[in-house]
Amino acid sequence: MASDDPRQVELQSRILEGIEAAISVVGEIDAGLLDCSKRLRLDPSNETFTMLSAGVTNLGDLIALVQEVRKGVDHMESRPVPADAFASLEKSVDLFREMNAAMERKDWISLADLIQYELSPVLGEGKKEFAAVRDLLAAG
Amino acid sequence: MIFERNMQGLEAADTRLAERVRNAERGAGLSIVPSKAGPPSLKVGDAALHSLYDPAREARDWAEHHRKDIEGAYSIAVLGFGLGYHVEELLRVTDKPVTVFEPRVEILRTALGARDMSAILAGVRIAADCDDLPAPAPGGPVAILRHAPSVRLAPEVFEKAAGRLEALHAAARGLRIAVVGPFYGGSLPVAGYCASALRNLGHEVEFIDNGVFGETFLSIDGITESAPHRDILRLKFGEFASEAAMARIVPFRPDIVLVLAQAPLLAPALDVLRERGIATAFWFVEDFRHMDYWRGTAPKYDYFFAIQEGGFLERLREAGARNAAFLPMAASPGVHRKVELSPGEAEEFGSDVSFVGAGYYNRRRMFEGLVDLDFRIWGNEWGGCPNLAPFIRRGGARVGTEDTVKIFNASRINVNLHSSSYHEGVNPDGDFVNPRTFEIAACGAFQLVDHRKGLDRFFRIGEEVACFEDLAGLRAQIARYLANPREREAVAEKGRRRVLRDHTYERRMEEMIGFMVRNGFRPAWKEAREREDPGRLAAEAGPGTELGEYLGRFAGARSLKLKDVIAEIRSGSGDLTRVERIFLAMKAIRG
Numbered sequence: 001m002a003s004d005d006p007r008q009v010e011l012q013s014r015i016l017e018g019i020e021a022a023i024s025v026v027g028e029i030d031a032g033l034l035d036c037s038k039r040l041r042l043d044p045s046n047e048t049f050t051m052l053s054a055g056v057t058n059l060g061d062l063i064a065l066v067q068e069v070r071k072g073v074d075h076m077e078s079r080p081v082p083a084d085a086f087a088s089l090e091k092s093v094d095l096f097r098e099m100n101a102a103m104e105r106k107d108w109i110s111l112a113d114l115i116q117y118e119l120s121p122v123l124g125e126g127k128k129e130f131a132a133v134r135d136l137l138a139a140g
Numbered sequence: 141m142i143f144e145r146n147m148q149g150l151e152a153a154d155t156r157l158a159e160r161v162r163n164a165e166r167g168a169g170l171s172i173v174p175s176k177a178g179p180p181s182l183k184v185g186d187a188a189l190h191s192l193y194d195p196a197r198e199a200r201d202w203a204e205h206h207r208k209d210i211e212g213a214y215s216i217a218v219l220g221f222g223l224g225y226h227v228e229e230l231l232r233v234t235d236k237p238v239t240v241f242e243p244r245v246e247i248l249r250t251a252l253g254a255r256d257m258s259a260i261l262a263g264v265r266i267a268a269d270c271d272d273l274p275a276p277a278p279g280g281p282v283a284i285l286r287h288a289p290s291v292r293l294a295p296e297v298f299e300k301a302a303g304r305l306e307a308l309h310a311a312a313r314g315l316r317i318a319v320v321g322p323f324y325g326g327s328l329p330v331a332g333y334c335a336s337a338l339r340n341l342g343h344e345v346e347f348i349d350n351g352v353f354g355e356t357f358l359s360i361d362g363i364t365e366s367a368p369h370r371d372i373l374r375l376k377f378g379e380f381a382s383e384a385a386m387a388r389i390v391p392f393r394p395d396i397v398l399v400l401a402q403a404p405l406l407a408p409a410l411d412v413l414r415e416r417g418i419a420t421a422f423w424f425v426e427d428f429r430h431m432d433y434w435r436g437t438a439p440k441y442d443y444f445f446a447i448q449e450g451g452f453l454e455r456l457r458e459a460g461a462r463n464a465a466f467l468p469m470a471a472s473p474g475v476h477r478k479v480e481l482s483p484g485e486a487e488e489f490g491s492d493v494s495f496v497g498a499g500y501y502n503r504r505r506m507f508e509g510l511v512d513l514d515f516r517i518w519g520n521e522w523g524g525c526p527n528l529a530p531f532i533r534r535g536g537a538r539v540g541t542e543d544t545v546k547i548f549n550a551s552r553i554n555v556n557l558h559s560s561s562y563h564e565g566v567n568p569d570g571d572f573v574n575p576r577t578f579e580i581a582a583c584g585a586f587q588l589v590d591h592r593k594g595l596d597r598f599f600r601i602g603e604e605v606a607c608f609e610d611l612a613g614l615r616a617q618i619a620r621y622l623a624n625p626r627e628r629e630a631v632a633e634k635g636r637r638r639v640l641r642d643h644t645y646e647r648r649m650e651e652m653i654g655f656m657v658r659n660g661f662r663p664a665w666k667e668a669r670e671r672e673d674p675g676r677l678a679a680e681a682g683p684g685t686e687l688g689e690y691l692g693r694f695a696g697a698r699s700l701k702l703k704d705v706i707a708e709i710r711s712g713s714g715d716l717t718r719v720e721r722i723f724l725a726m727k728a729i730r731g
Contacts, residue, residue: 106292107188108288109190110192113188117176117193117194
């Protein structure tokens with residue numbers, strides 16, 4: 001049941017805005033990182049690393065946004081969103097660490113593998129999860 | 141099991157590389173790890189060389205990424221082998237000649253133990269050293285494709301290989317080479333022989349023949365008796381000739397400028413060439429013990445070639461020569477050849493024994509011991525030798541090349557005594573072989589040559605050339621070979637074949653360019669050359685277009701410039717096509 005508390009209404013509205021923003025950028029981040037993955041295999045040049053740096057920053061921002069949305073959902077009185085609603089995107093935190101480790105040892109092929117075979121599916125799933133949460137909140 | 145089967149394939153293709161691979165260090169930080177898709181991947185230290193998830197898919201993406209390069213190439217060079225997935229994929233998408241460069245033989249060893257490589261080993265040539273890289277197949281561009289994770293392991297080595305391949309390709313397709321000769325002297329004809337040989341090899345040549353200034357330069361001696369003034373006039377004349385040479389060299393846009401001994405190309409000109417990235421080579425066809433200007437010249441050139449080796453090359457390096465190499469003299473088969481002589485010519489030029497050359501001290505001394513023979517001396521600087529005067533032909537005038545060839549052909553025995561200004565006869569320490577040795581042999585003529593250090597690396601002594609060490613030996617050899625014409629003819633013929641095979645200026649120019657390529661030479665005008673590539677121009681115009689079809693007629697040409705198209709149009713007949721009218725309009729606009 002929807003709350004009449006104006007603060008709850010405001011919170012839900014902010015959460016929905018955050019989710020919409022995340023949905024709109026997650027595909028772009030995925031495509032950018034997949035492009036980096038391809039370049040890492042073929043031409044790990046300065047241009048590739050500049051693109052990679054931008055992609056990783058965007059990914060970090062997305063993870064931070066997910067964490068904020070998660071916190072916001074936790075503050076909602078009606079709790080319409082299940083606890084594992086962001087399970088896929090939360091996996092990306094671990095992946096992020098593995099990617100950093102590959103970068104530190106300059107293992108560009110493993111980094112490309114992680115992006116192509118691990119991160120990209122996670123981002124695809126995450127997008128679906130965002131959409132599901134948005135639908136739940138909108139229905140509640 | 142897999143390793144031995146692969147090694148059989150490698151041994152069939154390259155036994156030397158197979159031996160190196162068999163002896164390569166095992167392990168060396170390399171580890172085979174299974175990929176998630178199944179086929180093995182390879183890690184070097186902590187870093188993967190192929191995908192740990194799906195190396196075959198990665199290889200397909202690699203080949204797809206390079207598809208246009210592969211399609212546009214005549215041959216392909218791959219830098220880096222890894223476990224060969226990308227090479228295997230390449231062989232699936234093309235049947236063009238493929239060379240793979242992999243400097244780490246331990247990687248090859250690991251790869252041959254990890255996967256069945258039979259298709260790769262049968263289809264590609266593998267090189268582990270830059271010096272083993274073959275010249276790309278002539279006829280079209282070479283695509284150099286990098287396997288990035290392999291290249292990252294040793295970027296300098298791989299980039300050196302890429303540079304070498306580009307230079308080899310440019311050399312195979314034909315370079316632009318300017319040859320600068322001297323005003324006069326022994327290296328003047330050599331400059332012409334070099335220019336001809338380079339043309340015969342398919343290079344585009346601009347021959348700066350300073351022989352046209354020879355008489356004017358020599359006339360300076362008659363202008364004044366004042367030595368300082370003569371020096372100034374020679375200097376000014378040299379500056380003029382140097383600038384005149386540059387006026388032809390610069391617009392020609394050569395890859396290489398080859399300068400022969402004593403040619404007037406001065407230091408400021410060399411600075412300009414260096415600024416433009418044009419490689420400079422100097423061929424010092426002189427005895428370094430008699431001419432010491434090499435000390436100042438050697439550091440100014442990118443490449444310096446000498447007809448003496450051993451200690452001289454070391455001295456050149458000490459003097460600052462960056463790349464010095466031995467490049468012996470040779471013959472020019474188009475000039476030095478068998479000729480049919482008329483009875484009159486046989487009478488005029490023939491004798492039992494002859495000598496062609498200048499009257500150096502040792503020759504004067506030794507030839508006094510031949511005055512009882514049917515002996516003729518041709519050449520200049522024989523004044524003041526009363527004992528030899530009856531044998532000197534044409535009053536001691538200089539003999540031209542054409543007549544020299546006739547003398548070689550007409551003489552039963554040509555004596556070839558290397559010059560010395562202070563020995564009584566044979567110089568026992570002589571360490572270079574003069575051009576006459578190769579020239580007489582190329583004519584199919586018989587010679588007796590004084591024994592020189594290193595002569596046996598050019599000819600089999602006694603079979604392809606006959607030698608003497610002193611006057612007694614020379615007389616004994618003359619008697620022997622005059623009495624045995626068949627033996628004489630057999631030696632002469634073997635000598636001729638040897639020269640035609642190994643000692644022509646074509647071979648020397650190949651050796652010179654080969655040395656340059658192995659020592660950092662890169663064509664200066666790569667981009668310009670590519671812009672003039674007829675195949676590339678036709679492809680850019682589009683194969684189905686009117687322009688593309690028109691340009692297709694130049695497919696076999698080395699380069700294509702507007703002047704070539706205009707020449708083609710002017711040689712044709714009938715109505716002009718639209719494309720031809722446009723080219724003529726372009727020519728009119730450019731003037």
